[in-house]
Amino acid sequence: MTHPVNPPARLLMGPGPVNADPRVLRALSTPLVGQYDPVMTGYMNETMALYREVFATTNEATLLVDGTSRAGIEAALVSLVRPGERVLVPVFGRFGHLLAEIALRAQAEVHTIEVPWGQVFPASVVEEAIVRVRPHLLAMVQGDTSTTMLQPLDELGAICAKHGVLFYTDATASLGGNPFEMDAWGLDAATAGLQKCLSGPSGSAPISLSDKAVEVIRGRRRIEAGIREESDEDTGEPVHSNYFDLGMILDYWGPRRLNHHTEATSMLYAARECARIIVDEGRQAVIDRHERAGRAMLAGVRGLGLGVFGDVAHKMNNVVAVEIPDGVDGDAVRGALLQDFGIEIGTSFGPLHGRVWRIGTMGANARLDTVLSTLAALEQVLRRAGARVPHGGGVDAAYSGWSAA
Structure with missing residues (x-):
């Protein structure tokens, strides 16, 4: 006989996941509604507004990718980078290696620089590498739980802007518990997860994209048969993923509500509550x-x-x-x-x-x-x-x- 799920009581004091806030667990248990129900689309809009406050941004394109934090990372990289474009990844722990691997799978030309585990990069070292590599994108972890280090980002946005480089960070382990200023620091893209400082379960990936990043994403060719037709304007390389194509995800979350996937309703409830709790406190x-x-x-x-x-x-x-x-x-x-x-x-x-x-x-x-x-x-x-x-x-x-x- 199979018994109901009844896990033991645990105090999760590791690097994540951590215990979800009881209010988030209650949100997960609330009833489902249809994905185009006005109540549901209203919750989607509220979630976008709440995460703008969490990320400290005015970016209209602030939403959720359904999946764990790694889904958000992959969506950002495959949508922002065309095959053959150069990506610079400064590595100071395990998760820098993850960014490099995902960029390689997106068929980018990946360049890495490294410091010993337990250290972070001076901004001057990153700029020297940008000048040498001339990347399309700088992809950098903010907080790497493998080493516990927090990489300073505040000078890097201006450096990237000076050299015409897009700036992306993985803030999975840091967002909510450490300073993070998306607009002030000049970030073009940032992704996170719920299971650490946001007090939720793994399974939803908040993401925010600057207008510049959205322009790059919109320049990719649309090829979804039966819903969108290709046009003469669709000249860019298509995103080599359907699920992680941020152009289509933006259309789903935007005013047109073009179908892409069925939103993970319960996870949206949880993600909304995670952000609401932070904004409320x-x-x-x-x-x-x-x-x-x-x-x-x-x-x-x-x-x-x-x-x-x-x-x-x-x-x-x-x-x-x-x-x-x-x-x-x-x-x-x-x-x-x-x-x-x-x-x-x-x-x-x-x-x-x-x-x-x-x-x-x-x-x-x-x-x-x-x-x-x-x-x-x-x-x-x-x-x-x-x-x-x-x-x-x-x-x-x-x-x-x-x-x-």
Whole structure:
């Protein structure tokens, strides 16, 4: 006999996904309506307006791509880049490699530059690469959870504009919990996901596109048989995807409501509620809350005598990479936290695999009580693993970190 879904209670304190806000879960359970019902199209318009506030933009083309955050990345890259065009990807962690791979699959000529994991790029280094490569598009991760680093973007938009380069960023791990100013920073495209600082489930990818980006997308040839007819104006290379063709998705979300797919209604409800909660609390207040919780967690792990990986001056607010003490089985500690306390923290990838745990404080979990619970549990598990850690050191330090100005 198959039983109903009934997962155990978990406190998800890894790099994502995190626990969804209960209000988002309630939104997911509300009734469906037809995709062209005036109520549904009204929710679509409201969702677009709410995400303009979240992205800090006036871009009309601010909407959702149905799918996980990777769907948003792929839609942006395959729609903005024609085969053979050059794309520059500065890589400072695993997800820079992902952008490069997706651009390669879009048949771009991909150029990468790299810094060691745990560092970020100075703007001058990016500009030097732009001058050398002369790319059509700069594609860059803002916050890479594999290293916990937050790449400064504020100078790059002006650099891209000076050299005639489109500027795209993947803000999946950073949007909502860290400063993000789409218009002020001169971004042409940005994508995200719900499952981190936005306090929702994975499955919907917010995206915002500048007028310049929309012009590039509209220049791609339309080939959807039976709905749109090709015209003499359709001279550009077609997007090599139907589902991720942002030109058609824009037509679906726009006033013409041209059919492209059936909108994932329940996920739209969830995405709308994620943005509504942020706007209701105040965008800057949410960022400040993430900064405070992240500061408390950083102080707490240091209070336990644990090292922290990477350039902490450029760490994301919402995740910290904690160095696993010598002689401690990192996977065993994670297993004990989950089994004995119902708390999940993350492992890592590539050169950091087995070297660090990644502990997140994001979304609805960016709170003092979740920080204290995680640190108290980690202390007990570490003691059982034979590590010598100060009694109450993590919790005491976290209290101080939370209260610091």
